[in-house]
Amino acid sequence: MSDIIRRDPRTEWIARNRLHPLHGTVSVSDEVEVRGPSGLLRKNPHKVGFIGPNGIKRIDRLKGNAAASGKGRKGGAAAEVQLPLHQVENPDFYIVVVPDMVGGRLTGHDKDMIGQAHKLINGLQSSSDEKGAVLAVCFGESKEEGFDTAGVDRLLLLNGDEYQGYCPEQQLAALVQVENTYQPKHWLFPDSVNGGADLGSRLAARINERPAVQAWLVDNSTTLSRGAGGTTDITRGTPRLLMLAEECAEPIDETRHEALDIELEHIPTVIAQLQDQGQVAVDPNAIPLGEAEFILSAGNGIHNWDQFHATATALGATEGASRVAVDDGFMPRFRQVGATGTWVTARVYLAVGISGAIQHMQGIGQCDKIIAINTDAGCDMVKGAALSTIGDSEEILAELNKLAENFRQQQADGSDQDAA
Ligand SMILES: Cc1cc2nc3c(=O)[nH]c(=O)nc-3n(C[C@H](O)[C@H](O)[C@H](O)COP(=O)(O)OP(=O)(O)OC[C@H]3O[C@@H](n4cnc5c(N)ncnc54)[C@H](O)[C@@H]3O)c2cc1C
Numbered sequence: 001m002s003d004i005i006r007r008d009p010r011t012e013w014i015a016r017n018r019l020h021p022l023h024g025t026v027s028v029s030d031e032v033e034v035r036g037p038s039g040l041l042r043k044n045p046h047k048v049g050f051i052g053p054n055g056i057k058r059i060d061r062l063k064g065n066a067a068a069s070g071k072g073r074k075g076g077a078a079a080e081v082q083l084p085l086h087q088v089e090n091p092d093f094y095i096v097v098v099p100d101m102v103g104g105r106l107t108g109h110d111k112d113m114i115g116q117a118h119k120l121i122n123g124l125q126s127s128s129d130e131k132g133a134v135l136a137v138c139f140g141e142s143k144e145e146g147f148d149t150a151g152v153d154r155l156l157l158l159n160g161d162e163y164q165g166y167c168p169e170q171q172l173a174a175l176v177q178v179e180n181t182y183q184p185k186h187w188l189f190p191d192s193v194n195g196g197a198d199l200g201s202r203l204a205a206r207i208n209e210r211p212a213v214q215a216w217l218v219d220n221s222t223t224l225s226r227g228a229g230g231t232t233d234i235t236r237g238t239p240r241l242l243m244l245a246e247e248c249a250e251p252i253d254e255t256r257h258e259a260l261d262i263e264l265e266h267i268p269t270v271i272a273q274l275q276d277q278g279q280v281a282v283d284p285n286a287i288p289l290g291e292a293e294f295i296l297s298a299g300n301g302i303h304n305w306d307q308f309h310a311t312a313t314a315l316g317a318t319e320g321a322s323r324v325a326v327d328d329g330f331m332p333r334f335r336q337v338g339a340t341g342t343w344v345t346a347r348v349y350l351a352v353g354i355s356g357a358i359q360h361m362q363g364i365g366q367c368d369k370i371i372a373i374n375t376d377a378g379c380d381m382v383k384g385a386a387l388s389t390i391g392d393s394e395e396i397l398a399e400l401n402k403l404a405e406n407f408r409q410q411q412a413d414g415s416d417q418d419a420a
Pocket residue numbers: 058059060061062298299300301302303321322323324325336337338339340341342352353354355356357358359360363373374375376379391392393394
């Protein structure tokens with residue numbers, strides 16, 4: 001018999017006519033793709049997705065991705081790209097940036113500020129032969145490895161004991177010494193609650209400069225700042241000292257810089273009026289999702305919710321969730337991350353059993369590092385993650401719990417020995 005698929009006009013007509021008594025027999029199929037009576041492969045839009053436990057229709061992304069291989073993956077284990085090196089041999093002038101370095105690393109806000117510093121340098125260089133460099137002054141312990149790709153030409157790292165914890169008076173003394181030594185063209189601070197606004201105000205008062213605060217559009221002559229609680233813009237000439245709003249400029253991404261270490265002598269040691277009593281432990285779940293630094297987020301791939309909550313506690317992470325986990329009633333609505341939930345800016349976003357739908361990815365675009373745990377190596381979350389573990393969420397969370405427990409135990413043993 002011939003393999004040619006022959007058209008059956010009568011069956012085709014019945015398939016098109018939803019009121020025909022035989023319609024169900026020719027068109028009903030649980031398949032999303034069906035070969036119609038004409039031989040053509042057709043998609044049945046009524047069969048795409050399924051009704052979840054809450055009665056809401058959803059698209060099953062696992063099905064679409066299950067067959068996907070790891071081919072064509074980007075992001076994640078991104079190939080190292082060697083960017084062109086930008087060198088400034090003997091800078092004629094400096095623009096000094098003082099990053100917040102929350103957790104010892106440059107924040108997105110810090111990187112925007114460094115981008116702004118280079119914009120100012122380019123403007124100044126276009127009208128003279130002088131060469132400028134960005135000098136970053138960083139306090140405390142640094143874990144940052146990307147000063148060069150962030151655009152730092154010179155780096156002054158002040159991490160002695162006197163710079164540990166909250167010590168604005170000592171930091172100010174160092175900045176005054178930088179001012180006396182380098183006479184920078186501009187001082188840039190992030191206008192943030194993480195220290196930038198405080199330190200910038202202190203230095204402005206000390207060196208008698210009138211700063212621009214919440215500056216968001218800056219060039220060499222004019223600065224636009226947000227005023228009156230963000231309801232109006234204030235235009236003024238660009239001052240020497242600027243406290244910059246987030247996203248004031250594009251971060252550096254096309255060049256690599258030297259990040260040469262420099263040292264500064266004769267910084268006076270200040271007898272502090274303020275005493276740092278150390279950090280206060282807080283319940284990670286009491287931190288608003290938008291401000292959380294480390295988020296453990298659950299999706300439809302979580303099948304053991306008690307274990308998920310236990311892991312979040314063991315890791316000290318703030319809990320987040322995909323919309324499906326929320327719609328299905330496993331997590332409260334205020335934990336939803338994404339376009340219609342909270343937009344998060346965590347340093348580490350650990351997504352467990354989340355497929356990476358566009359609405360979810362929109363909400364995590366500002367996170368520094370995304371880690372995915374998923375059974376599907378081809379899902380969009382894995383494609384966008386810096387690190388992925390492919391496997392069952394329950395098994396991987398069990399291992400994570402064990403590691404956290406061992407770590408705690410080792411720390412406890414260590415402190416016992418110290419006490420003895
Ligand atoms: C207007 C609109 C707004 C939306 N807004 C949002 C929003 O703000 N936030 C949001 O999150 N979604 C939002 N959505 C929903 C979004 O489109 C997705 O449906 C949702 O994000 C999917 O959630 P999920 O990844 O948890 O579930 P699924 O898509 O079902 O994915 C589950 C994932 O878990 C994996 N998995 C399954 N079993 C295991 C296992 N045992 N171990 C490990 N992994 C496993 C699967 O491989 C899959 O990748 C919105 C949708 C619309 C239409």
